[in-house]
Amino acid sequence: DTEVTQTPKHLVMGMTNKKSLKCEQHMGHRAMYWYKQKAKKPPELMFVYSYEKLSINESVPSRFSPECPNSSLLNLHLHALQPEDSALYLCASSQSPQGPEDNEQFFGPGTRLTVL
Amino acid sequence: GQNIDQPTEMTATEGAIVQINCTYQTSGFNGLFWYQQHAGEAPTFLSYNVLDGLEEKGRFSSFLSRSKGYSYLLLKELQMKDSASYLCAVRDGRLIFGSGTRLLVRP
Numbered sequence: 001d002t003e004v005t006q007t008p009k010h011l012v013m014g015m016t017n018k019k020s021l022k023c024e025q026h027m028g029h030r031a032m033y034w035y036k037q038k039a040k041k042p043p044e045l046m047f048v049y050s051y052e053k054l055s056i057n058e059s060v061p062s063r064f065s066p067e068c069p070n071s072s073l074l075n076l077h078l079h080a081l082q083p084e085d086s087a088l089y090l091c092a093s094s095q096s097p098q099g100p101e102d103n104e105q106f107f108g109p110g111t112r113l114t115v116l
Numbered sequence: 117g118q119n120i121d122q123p124t125e126m127t128a129t130e131g132a133i134v135q136i137n138c139t140y141q142t143s144g145f146n147g148l149f150w151y152q153q154h155a156g157e158a159p160t161f162l163s164y165n166v167l168d169g170l171e172e173k174g175r176f177s178s179f180l181s182r183s184k185g186y187s188y189l190l191l192k193e194l195q196m197k198d199s200a201s202y203l204c205a206v207r208d209g210r211l212i213f214g215s216g217t218r219l220l221v222r223p
Contacts, residue, residue, distance in 0.1 A: 033211075040216075040218075041215065041216075042203055042205075042213035042214060042215050042216050043159065043203075043213055044213075045210055045211065045212075048210065056210060088156075090158055090159075104149065104161040104164060105149075105161070105211060106161070107158035107159050107160070108158060109157065109158050110157075110158050112156075
């Protein structure tokens with residue numbers, strides 16, 4: 001199994017809703033990432049989990065709350081989002097966050113989020 | 117500061133060769149990646165360079181010069197399906213992406 005899966009593929013939510021994005025990988029990777037990507041822009045790093053601990057938070061607003069229940073799962077909890085948060089949310093994983101063995105990040109297909 | 121520059125758009129003809137350049141200035145360096153991204157899809161890994169020189173993988177090659185802060189991605193025998201965005205990314209503790217180059221392959 002060499003893929004990262006994400007659910008749901010599409011999500012439409014209101015500004016008062018609470019929803020969660022899910023990401024899963026079974027490659028034994030110990031680093032997992034959340035990125036946000038707006039149209040025609042590169043992915044922007046949001047969070048990095050290293051060995052199930054949050055290691056990087058790129059000053060992301062608290063309305064985004066990551067969670068890593070175990071080494072295979074990564075969630076992103078959403079609450080009170082704004083319309084400008086509409087974007088493609090990408091999850092990625094890599095063997096480890098540093099070191100020569102971490103040659104590449106594998107990306108999931110993303111969740112396209114629309115906030116009304 | 118961190119700065120990664122790529123051309124915004126390029127156009128090439130099916131069957132031709134195209135070179136996409138990337139220059140970078142980062143506080144650290146632990147490898148340079150090229151990703152391909154079709155519209156609405158996730159980035160997919162193309163190549164990785166950490167030492168100077170050329171890495172070849174089928175129709176794709178990537179070159180790195182660390183002293184010049186420069187890399188290029190070379191695509192040969194272009195196909196229509198190669199129309200996509202190509203992202204240069206530098207690992208400096210984390211992966212920093214350039215803005216991407218949108219490549220349009222014409223018949």
